[in-house]
Amino acid sequence: MTRSVAILGAAALPVAKWQRPRDAEIQVLEHEILAKVVIAAMQDAGLDKSEISSLVFAQPRPYTQQKYFATFIANYLRLHCTGTVQEVLGNGMTAALAFEAAANDILLGKSRVALALGINFESAVPAVEHMMNSMRATGDVDFHAPFGFTPISWYAMDAARYIHEFKSSRAELASVSVKNRRHAALNPIAQFRKPITLDDVLAQKPIVEPLGLYEVPPRGDGAACLVVVDEEIAKTSGKPYVRIRGRGFFHEGAHQINEVPNDMIALVSAQRAGQAAYQQAGVTADDIDLAELYAPCTIIEVLASEALGLVPRGQGARLCAEGVTSLGGRIPIATSGGLQSRGHPAHVTPFYSLFEIKEQLTGRAGERQVRNARLAVTSAELGNYNAALVHVLEGVQ
Amino acid sequence: MMLASQTIDRTRAFPPRMTEFTQRFWQGLRSGRFETTRCDDCERLTFPPKPFCPHCWSERVRWVSLSGRGKLYSQTVVHAAPMVFQAEAPYRVGIIDLDEGLRIATRILSETEPRLDTAMEVVILRYRDGPLFAARPR
Numbered sequence A: 001m002t003r004s005v006a007i008l009g010a011a012a013l014p015v016a017k018w019q020r021p022r023d024a025e026i027q028v029l030e031h032e033i034l035a036k037v038v039i040a041a042m043q044d045a046g047l048d049k050s051e052i053s054s055l056v057f058a059q060p061r062p063y064t065q066q067k068y069f070a071t072f073i074a075n076y077l078r079l080h081c082t083g084t085v086q087e088v089l090g091n092g093m094t095a096a097l098a099f100e101a102a103a104n105d106i107l108l109g110k111s112r113v114a115l116a117l118g119i120n121f122e123s124a125v126p127a128v129e130h131m132m133n134s135m136r137a138t139g140d141v142d143f144h145a146p147f148g149f150t151p152i153s154w155y156a157m158d159a160a161r162y163i164h165e166f167k168s169s170r171a172e173l174a175s176v177s178v179k180n181r182r183h184a185a186l187n188p189i190a191q192f193r194k195p196i197t198l199d200d201v202l203a204q205k206p207i208v209e210p211l212g213l214y215e216v217p218p219r220g221d222g223a224a225c226l227v228v229v230d231e232e233i234a235k236t237s238g239k240p241y242v243r244i245r246g247r248g249f250f251h252e253g254a255h256q257i258n259e260v261p262n263d264m265i266a267l268v269s270a271q272r273a274g275q276a277a278y279q280q281a282g283v284t285a286d287d288i289d290l291a292e293l294y295a296p297c298t299i300i301e302v303l304a305s306e307a308l309g310l311v312p313r314g315q316g317a318r319l320c321a322e323g324v325t326s327l328g329g330r331i332p333i334a335t336s337g338g339l340q341s342r343g344h345p346a347h348v349t350p351f352y353s354l355f356e357i358k359e360q361l362t363g364r365a366g367e368r369q370v371r372n373a374r375l376a377v378t379s380a381e382l383g384n385y386n387a388a389l390v391h392v393l394e395g396v397q
Numbered sequence B: 001m002m003l004a005s006q007t008i009d010r011t012r013a014f015p016p017r018m019t020e021f022t023q024r025f026w027q028g029l030r031s032g033r034f035e036t037t038r039c040d041d042c043e044r045l046t047f048p049p050k051p052f053c054p055h056c057w058s059e060r061v062r063w064v065s066l067s068g069r070g071k072l073y074s075q076t077v078v079h080a081a082p083m084v085f086q087a088e089a090p091y092r093v094g095i096i097d098l099d100e101g102l103r104i105a106t107r108i109l110s111e112t113e114p115r116l117d118t119a120m121e122v123v124i125l126r127y128r129d130g131p132l133f134a135a136r137p138r
Helices: A030-045 A069-076 A094-107 A127-134 A151-166 A170-184 A198-203 A231-237 A268-281 A298-307 A316-321 A346-361 B023-030 B083-088
Strands: A005-012 A054-058 A084-088 A113-120 A206-208 A222-230 A241-251 A290-292 A375-382 A387-396 B005-008 B035-039 B061-065 B069-078 B091-098 B103-108 B119-127 B130-137
Touching: A005 A030, A005 A094, A005 A231, A005 A346, A030 A069, A030 A113, A030 A222, A054 A069, A054 A094, A054 A346, A069 A084, A084 A094, A094 A113, A094 A222, A094 A241, A094 A346, A094 A375, A094 A387, A113 A346, A127 B083, A151 A170, A151 A206, A151 A298, A151 B069, A151 B091, A170 A198, A170 A298, A170 A316, A206 B069, A222 A231, A222 A346, A231 A241, A241 A268, A241 A346, A268 A298, A268 A375, A268 A387, A290 A346, A298 A316, A346 A375, A346 A387, B023 B035, B023 B119, B023 B130, B069 B103, B069 B130, B103 B119
Parallel strands: A054 A084, A054 A113, A290 A375, B005 B119, B103 B130
Antiparallel strands: A005 A222, A005 A241, A113 A222, A241 A387, A375 A387, B035 B061, B069 B091, B069 B119, B091 B103, B119 B130
8 A cells, every 4th residue: 555644734723711611601612613623624725525534533521511422523514424433532642543543544545535633621620520530541540549649640750750860850840831831922822822931830839749830731622623635635735734754652551650660751652652653754863853742741741752762861851941942942842832831632632733743844833933844743642651652744845 | 467557537538449359458458468469370460459460361360468668669749639639638649669579659658758769668548438558658
């Protein structure tokens, strides 16, 4: 098979608190929002709706009242599909898996135009209530949850270990938040755009020590749609597009912690998935121009950038503080503003990473454009990077 | 081996579920034992205890006692807690590498921040409605 997959169109809702409380008289509902995003993405691709034959959804949060959301939207948008209509779920990896399933339909010849799409509405559900849900998605419900672990508490323990092993500091890690906010200030769809200083970050209330409020992801709502096509369609469109050059996946067979003690902060899954993606793409980490990583907390951006070979092991935090991963630096990471500032509507977050990469690799990123950007890497994960899905993407102008 | 225990005069915030298989573990805690399963074929330990060996998939496993001793691999203090843990927040949790070569995660009992790699021991917590375990500097 010689088929190749491209992203020809994309649209994303600015990340914000869109969801209204359950008792509000006037609601903002998922299907109305998502339909607008889909139409915008298809306008971006310059394709007619009749050409769509697969819909792969990131499953909405449990708070979305409309169930069987995928088939509901197929009706709402009057889409006949010969490929598939499905919802996928995989914690923070959800949208990356949806993207991959859409790409697979192209590779298998089941579709020539597939939408990877979804909406994550959750902001009207209080955090203490949401955590009752999310604490059962990380760790073991019977052997971890009873002690009070939360999803980001696992990342906090990565941070403590990193500081201990590499003689790093909270301030070095916090520089990731400052850098990402600086990027977000240039991104019209980012949730938080007002610049912040290192002192601002360090002064925030603790959430999971050593991480404070600005070092963990805010809660927000988002929706996005990627138009995934057979590259032949992208070529004949005459538009710039993004080609999938490589992908890699690895699950380490552990959930949160490895019961056989290992180097938890090496993120072995990101290492293995990254190597596989680079190999398939025929590139090395040195060839990459920019990265959008799934990194809910500052420490995870550092660890993932190290695991993917973008910066040397143990130096990621310091190099961020020195500007190496900033716009204008050697390897810009999270030009969107990352999960701390662009925002983290979890089930669709990897769509936002791919959206940013499409903007960058097609030269549309405006003030935050990485000059001469041609190759990018994205990652998505679940647990504490117990699994990683990595894509290498190339811009074709 | 009998482990130290503490009585806590309230119910567990988020009690674990028990199965016919895992009740041996939870009832063992009540009697001061911290147990898990070991494979008779490949002789490897696993935690949490399982009715088979996750390494070789043998179903010939037996219960063995753990020393409860190990080292602190990492820790954090949770300030933003789920609803059922609100009353306890902030609280300390961590990851312990047991001397037997198993990694566990549990509540940490320590007023001050323990240094990573500190020697730790498992203690049994006796709540009104049943047991849990935790770890503290040794």
